[in-house]
Amino acid sequence: MVTGRLQASTSVTTDPETGSAGVLLEATGLTRHFRIGGPFSGRFLHAVDDMDLTIRQNEIVALVGESGSGKSTVARLLAMLYRPTAGSIAYRGRPLGSMRSRREILSYHGRVPMVFQDPYSSLSPVYRISHGLERAFKLHRPELSSEQRQEEAERLLSSVGLTPPSEVLHKYPYELSGGQRQRVGFAQALACRPELILADEPVSMLDVSIRIGLLNLMAELRRRERVSVLYITHDIASARYVADRLLVMYAGHLVESGPAEDVLSHPKHPYTQLLLSAVPDPRAPIALTGRAEVGEPPRVVDPRPGCRFRFRCPYAIDECSRVTPRLRLLRQAHTAACHVATSDLDMPEQEGLP
Amino acid sequence: MVEYAAASGPVRAVDRVSLTLAPGEFLAIVGESGCGKSSLLFAIAQLLSPPAEIVSGSVRFLGQDMVTLADEDLRHLRWRSYSVVMQSAMNALNPVMTIGEQLRDATLAHEAMPGRMLRRRSEEVMRLVGIDPVHLQSYPHQLSGGMRQRAMIAMALLFTPQLVIMDEPTSALDVVAQRSLMIQIKALQREFGFAVLFVTHDMSLVSHFSDRLAVMYAGQLVELGGTRQVFKDSLHPYTVGLMQSFPSIIGERQVLQGIPGTPPDLARPPAGCRFHPRCPHVMPVCRVEESPVFTRSDDLVRCHLYANGHGPIASIHQRHD
Numbered sequence: 191m192v193t194g195r196l197q198a199s200t201s202v203t204t205d206p207e208t209g210s211a212g213v214l215l216e217a218t219g220l221t222r223h224f225r226i227g228g229p230f231s232g233r234f235l236h237a238v239d240d241m242d243l244t245i246r247q248n249e250i251v252a253l254v255g256e257s258g259s260g261k262s263t264v265a266r267l268l269a270m271l272y273r274p275t276a277g278s279i280a281y282r283g284r285p286l287g288s289m290r291s292r293r294e295i296l297s298y299h300g301r302v303p304m305v306f307q308d309p310y311s312s313l314s315p316v317y318r319i320s321h322g323l324e325r326a327f328k329l330h331r332p333e334l335s336s337e338q339r340q341e342e343a344e345r346l347l348s349s350v351g352l353t354p355p356s357e358v359l360h361k362y363p364y365e366l367s368g369g370q371r372q373r374v375g376f377a378q379a380l381a382c383r384p385e386l387i388l389a390d391e392p393v394s395m396l397d398v399s400i401r402i403g404l405l406n407l408m409a410e411l412r413r414r415e416r417v418s419v420l421y422i423t424h425d426i427a428s429a430r431y432v433a434d435r436l437l438v439m440y441a442g443h444l445v446e447s448g449p450a451e452d453v454l455s456h457p458k459h460p461y462t463q464l465l466l467s468a469v470p471d472p473r474a475p476i477a478l479t480g481r482a483e484v485g486e487p488p489r490v491v492d493p494r495p496g497c498r499f500r501f502r503c504p505y506a507i508d509e510c511s512r513v514t515p516r517l518r519l520l521r522q523a524h525t526a527a528c529h530v531a532t533s534d535l536d537m538p539e540q541e542g543l544p
Numbered sequence: 545m546v547e548y549a550a551a552s553g554p555v556r557a558v559d560r561v562s563l564t565l566a567p568g569e570f571l572a573i574v575g576e577s578g579c580g581k582s583s584l585l586f587a588i589a590q591l592l593s594p595p596a597e598i599v600s601g602s603v604r605f606l607g608q609d610m611v612t613l614a615d616e617d618l619r620h621l622r623w624r625s626y627s628v629v630m631q632s633a634m635n636a637l638n639p640v641m642t643i644g645e646q647l648r649d650a651t652l653a654h655e656a657m658p659g660r661m662l663r664r665r666s667e668e669v670m671r672l673v674g675i676d677p678v679h680l681q682s683y684p685h686q687l688s689g690g691m692r693q694r695a696m697i698a699m700a701l702l703f704t705p706q707l708v709i710m711d712e713p714t715s716a717l718d719v720v721a722q723r724s725l726m727i728q729i730k731a732l733q734r735e736f737g738f739a740v741l742f743v744t745h746d747m748s749l750v751s752h753f754s755d756r757l758a759v760m761y762a763g764q765l766v767e768l769g770g771t772r773q774v775f776k777d778s779l780h781p782y783t784v785g786l787m788q789s790f791p792s793i794i795g796e797r798q799v800l801q802g803i804p805g806t807p808p809d810l811a812r813p814p815a816g817c818r819f820h821p822r823c824p825h826v827m828p829v830c831r832v833e834e835s836p837v838f839t840r841s842d843d844l845v846r847c848h849l850y851a852n853g854h855g856p857i858a859s860i861h862q863r864h865d
Contacts, residue, residue, distance in 0.1 A: 256718035397576040398745065401789065402790070402802030403804075406801075430793055431797065431800070451797070465719065468720040468722070470719070470750075471792055472751035472775045473792050
């Protein structure tokens with residue numbers, strides 16, 4: 191009887207890619223502008239413009255873009271560290287703007303915690319590792335007794351690969367390496383029993399040999415703890431490694447989104463194509479064909495309408511400087527914001543841009 | 545050998561590293577943070593300052609030992625015969641001087657030159673790196689990261705030196721700017737024939753650009769060979785591990801393992817082979833005895849696996865250092 195029930199419950203854990211796709215977080219028309227050059231300059235930097243984004247339960251979504259493309263601003267908007275200039279974010283259908291009480295906001299922070307880029311400055315040097323975990327328990331899980339807190343802290347540290355946990359708990363951050371500190375960051379996020387972890391460049395400060403361990407950890411946490419992860423990165427290869435879906439940002443606009451493998455094998459937006467061609471890869475066939483691309487990052491201070499990639503785009507047409515392209519469905523579950531890109535939906539044999 | 549004086553005794557950042565660089569060659573030195581690659585570079589460029597010091601060894605450049613060279617003679621070689629491009633252009637350029645003024649300063653520090661010639665030379669080097677000479681009037685903050693880094697390279701090329709030393713010149717750039725800068729460096733090198741010593745933590749970056757690749761771990765050179773050779777057929781377990789550490793955008797999605805553990809603290813390096821605590825092929829001898837260097841023509845590997853001509857390749861023999 192008992193064993194039968196156990197089996198039934200384990201078989202419920204479905205494949206995350208096909209499993210039930212409950213929407214966890216949904217942003218619509220998300221926009222954030224920053225005033226620059228003093229209070230009366232009247233000039234605004236458009237960090238994020240009119241972005242729609244959905245994150246479902248138990249999925250890893252990667253947000254990819256170059257520095258200054260607005261990807262960290264998106265993370266901060268989703269973490270309620272910034273208020274959007276326009277647009278809305280809903281968590282399980284509930285708009286964040288309607289959350290007023292401290293309890294509600296605290297509970298949201300617990301469900302959607304953030305892991306920061308720099309493991310050297312995101313942990314306070316004067317507290318032991320146990321402090322950050324204890325604090326999360328006290329704020330978000332007051333029902334735990336002190337023994338339970340100790341037990342849970344040790345469980346979390348071993349689940350992020352920090353062993354022996356009872357020793358690590360009593361260490362100070364300076365006694366840990368960068369990779370270990372970043373694991374502490376994930377343990378702290380997990381301490382609130384989150385549903386979505388916002389990971390802003392969690393591996394870019396780490397050595398190459400350490401990075402893959404953390405990417406594997408994210409995949410494992412999704413499988414074991416059933417959390418979703420928004421993985422923000424400039425490294426499209428690592429995004430492909432862990433993510434189910436890729437979102438590509440350019441100059442504050444979402445320019446392409448789709449299943450990771452499909453975006454890599456059939457990039458539709460010219461920026462995604464440029465990005466993929468620039469990835470250094472020793473396994474690539476010898477290729478020095480890439481023209482020395484001298485295009486510079488776009489200006490996003492009071493931008494005019496139109497595609498923001500048009501100055502660097504080899505396929506730009508007149509329309510690109512007049513009309514801001516909207517995301518269009520071009521392949522199965524795969525959209526791109528480009529006037530020129532062709533759809534593969536009707537003609538499955540046709541490839542996208544040359 | 546380079547050591548840093550520390551309260552707890554000297555920290556050996558570079559330990560018996562021997563390298564040769566041929567004229568016009570592109571040699572990349574890769575390794576993780578704290579492996580001593582920048583210390584090595586600074587030692588070669590004679591830029592170390594206390595508490596760091598070269599405690600033994602020599603740097604022979606154009607027939608002279610730079611370690612023992614008098615300051616006056618060294619100043620004569622600097623910038624004319626070899627130049628250095630630093631990692632962060634934002635910090636290396638002076639924020640309150642225009643690019644043109646900084647080029648002038650760099651030139652006049654090493655050669656008296658009339659104003660008109662100086663201007664012409666400045667415009668020339670700016671064009672070489674693909675920046676419009678109007679930016680000679682610009683301040684560093686008015687340029688993008690990629691342009692600042694190119695301006696640094698322009699400065700390094702003022703005297704068309706025989707050697708340009710580069711310390712992670714692309715690490716602050718995004719991949720697109722990074723690739724375009726690499727292509728430009730390679731093109732300039734082809735045109736002027738200078739040698740490049742290029743330090744980076746990202747071995748995939750140089751995979752298509754460098755002639756030879758040197759891999760450093762914990763202050764030591766652990767592998768050296770032709771770049772394609774090292775990628776295709778890595779000898780040292782650390783290099784093999786590094787190759788397994790970065791995901792690819794090509795081919796099947798594979799599960800990678802990286803390298804377990806963390807790089808050692810150079811103040812207390814592990815006994816025996818410094819990589820042994822992280823090595824999947826560790827043998828008893830690795831824990832107690834440092835591996836000698838084994839060579840095959842110009843290639844080199846420091847690993848016990850290759851003792852007595854064993855290991856995947858024959859014809860490898862021990863070098864005494």
